[in-house]
Amino acid sequence: MPLPVMVAWIFLGLVGWSSLADGQEAVPPVRELVSRIEAVRIGDDVNHLSGYGTRHSGSKEIIEAGQWIRDRLTALGYEVEFHDFALNGKTCRNVVATRLGKTEPDTFLVLGAHYDSRARNLGDPRAAAPGADDNASGTSGLLELARILSQVETGCSIRLIAFSGEEQGLVGSTSYARKAAAEKHKIRAMLNMDMIGHPTDKNKVEVMVESDRGNRRPENDARSKAYADRMIVAATTFTRLVPKPGPLYGTDYMPFEAEGFACIGVFDGADKAPFYHTDEDAPDVVDFEYAAEVVRMVLATALEIANQP
Numbered sequence: 156m157p158l159p160v161m162v163a164w165i166f167l168g169l170v171g172w173s174s175l176a177d178g179q180e181a182v183p184p185v186r187e188l189v190s191r192i193e194a195v196r197i198g199d200d201v202n203h204l205s206g207y208g209t210r211h212s213g214s215k216e217i218i219e220a221g222q223w224i225r226d227r228l229t230a231l232g233y234e235v236e237f238h239d240f241a242l243n244g245k246t247c248r249n250v251v252a253t254r255l256g257k258t259e260p261d262t263f264l265v266l267g268a269h270y271d272s273r274a275r276n277l278g279d280p281r282a283a284a285p286g287a288d289d290n291a292s293g294t295s296g297l298l299e300l301a302r303i304l305s306q307v308e309t310g311c312s313i314r315l316i317a318f319s320g321e322e323q324g325l326v327g328s329t330s331y332a333r334k335a336a337a338e339k340h341k342i343r344a345m346l347n348m349d350m351i352g353h354p355t356d357k358n359k360v361e362v363m364v365e366s367d368r369g370n371r372r373p374e375n376d377a378r379s380k381a382y383a384d385r386m387i388v389a390a391t392t393f394t395r396l397v398p399k400p401g402p403l404y405g406t407d408y409m410p411f412e413a414e415g416f417a418c419i420g421v422f423d424g425a426d427k428a429p430f431y432h433t434d435e436d437a438p439d440v441v442d443f444e445y446a447a448e449v450v451r452m453v454l455a456t457a458l459e460i461a462n463q464p
């Protein structure tokens with residue numbers, strides 16, 4: 156390890172940013188880490204993932220996509236395994252990557268994004284379904300977060316999960332959340348990215364920051380709200396984004412919420428766009444610079460949650 160990297164490692168390790176007494180020391184390192192997020196890498200990955208043609212949960216292409224995600228995360232130094240589950244008589248795979256924390260290795264911050272896609276006809280595993288915004292964008296964001304998080308120590312462990320079976324009704328995340336609850340995993344928070352690449356306002360700056368408002372386990376609402384509030388501060392501190400508070404609904408955090416875990420999400424708000432769930436959801440609808448800003452906001456939030464319970 157070259158000396159500058161080692162010094163950076165020591166200096167950046169275990170630093171949160173919003174709740175230190177002096178505040179001044181902590182902000183620059185996080186700002187430096189956030190500045191390492193590269194839109195061009197997110198763009199390359201969105202193009203790669205969309206290039207499979209479809210990532211329908213029942214397709215043969217998604218098997219290859221899952222292996223590619225596994226290989227990327229393995230190369231970054233993560234411990235990676237497939238979490239298999241059954242869907243319509245087939246075996247599908249979540250990709251689960253873990254990097255242990257320094258001070259609280261038994262506690263996890265889960266960062267999630269589904270990598271499956273769909274066409275207008277959900278039942279057709281062969282129809283074109285590039286799923287660029289939904290959800291190559293979130294998956295590519297997950298890979299870029301993985302790259303930066305692999306460069307620093309964190310307090311608690313980081314677990315990145317690329318889910319399959321989302322479009323069929325959150326099947327992969329439900330299977331994983333049940334297993335996590337049954338095995339009594341200590342999950343501090345679950346932060347999900349589903350569609351982070353297509354801004355819907357004319358200035359291209361708005362992003363939904365989603366928190367839990369009731370649902371199955373009202374007792375986890377307060378922690379969700381506290382994490383969402385941190386994310387809103389992260390947005391205004393480290394990015395040009397304008398965060399809009401919204402509710403959790405309809406994606407992979409819901410099964411985690413149902414098991415009592417504190418969840419938050421980010422979303423571009425494009426589920427009314429004409430390309431949504433069609434073969435038009437191609438890379439040209441994704442704004443890579445905007446996606447990078449969302450990932451910067453998520454990274455700053457993740458660093459704080461991982462380092463300061």
Ligand SMILES: [Zn+2]
Pocket residue numbers: 269289290321349350406
């Ligand atoms: Zn989605």
